[in-house]
């Protein structure tokens with residue numbers, strides 16, 4: 416029986432209406448990112464989000480960075496991967512606190528997971544203050560560029576073996592990053608990789624991107640990377 | 652496949668919007684997706700159609716996509732032009748690369764039709 420008039424069938428008296436929304440599809444992540452950033456700012460922590468294809472040298476770069484800087488600044492790392500604790504173990508072996516964030520299939524990190532991971536990291540810190548937090552994103556050049564994590568800079572790594580067409584194939588990764596590292600330049604003679612073309616393409620996509628040419632193996636360009644981090648920390 | 656995550660976030664937002672508006676059913680969701688957004692529209696719809704089945708309020712919701720063209724304005728000669736070139740667009744008036752994007756990066760929920 417229907418409630419409206421007591422007859423024994425349903426009336427179609429439903430009203431339909433259009434609700435104007437006009438908000439980003441990524442609103443929930445963007446809000447969580449803003450909250451992360453506020454939290455990091457309050458604590459005075461500079462946050463770096465590293466993105467690249469799998470194997471471009473993110474963890475190796477972090478190992479070298481820790482070796483060079485850990486005596487002068489306090490470093491923490493959040494390691495994103497689909498599975499395994501391996502990268503966090505590599506970082507902890509260097510004597511720096513690290514939390515592994517396994518996404519269980521997702522190909523990128525999101526802000527809610529960073530929030531949880533950071534609190535987990537704080538337990539390892541025992542009240543010690545961090546100067547810099549590195550986030551190693553899941554190896555993927557597409558999806559991570561959609562998700563703000565609350566970082567201060569996004570750094571994209573393109574390695575020589577991947578080929579110099581990467582910037583134009585993954586424009587969003589270049590456009591949303593502030594720094595690009597061309598990595599593994601010790602291998603350049605073995606590959607058809609045109610460093611100048613890569614730089615030119617990246618700058619055409621993002622005129623303000625800062626480009627460094629590096630090799631974790633020979634140490635080429637790493638001094639510039641450390642300088643960039645030190646400048647950021649001293650607010651230059 | 653960031654489209655799955657985006658669809659999950661969208662379902663959360665739709666749930667919130669429906670409850671704020673005392674809606675009993677979501678019938679239509681209109682999205683604005685720019686050509687430069689990097690969102691693969693078919694993947695997004697595919698993901699949404701799978702996820703919506705777990706949410707009674709939106710099991711019959713349809714998605715309509717308003718695809719937004721890529722439009723630039725030239726900083727040198729002020730020409731406004733539409734282009735398909737997502738990598739290295741050049742001004743149709745003076746061939747300059749010094750351009751400002753006018754539209755094409757949208758990734759928005761425009762509006763939602765509900766029953767109340």
Ligand SMILES: Nc1nc2c(ncn2[C@@H]2O[C@H](COP(=O)(O)OP(=O)(O)O)[C@@H](O)[C@H]2O)c(=O)[nH]1
Pocket residue numbers: 467468469470471472473474475476554598599600601602629630631632633
């Ligand atoms: N030749 C060379 N190999 C490197 C360099 N940096 C990293 N690798 C190697 O590249 C592989 C992947 O590096 P890894 O840091 O794990 O990459 P990730 O997946 O981005 O974290 C490892 O075998 C590294 O030893 C480099 O500068 N030169």
Ligand SMILES: [Mg+2]
Pocket residue numbers: 473474475502551
């Ligand atoms: Mg790694």
Ligand SMILES: [Zn+2]
Pocket residue numbers: 725726727728729730742743744745746747
């Ligand atoms: Zn022009």
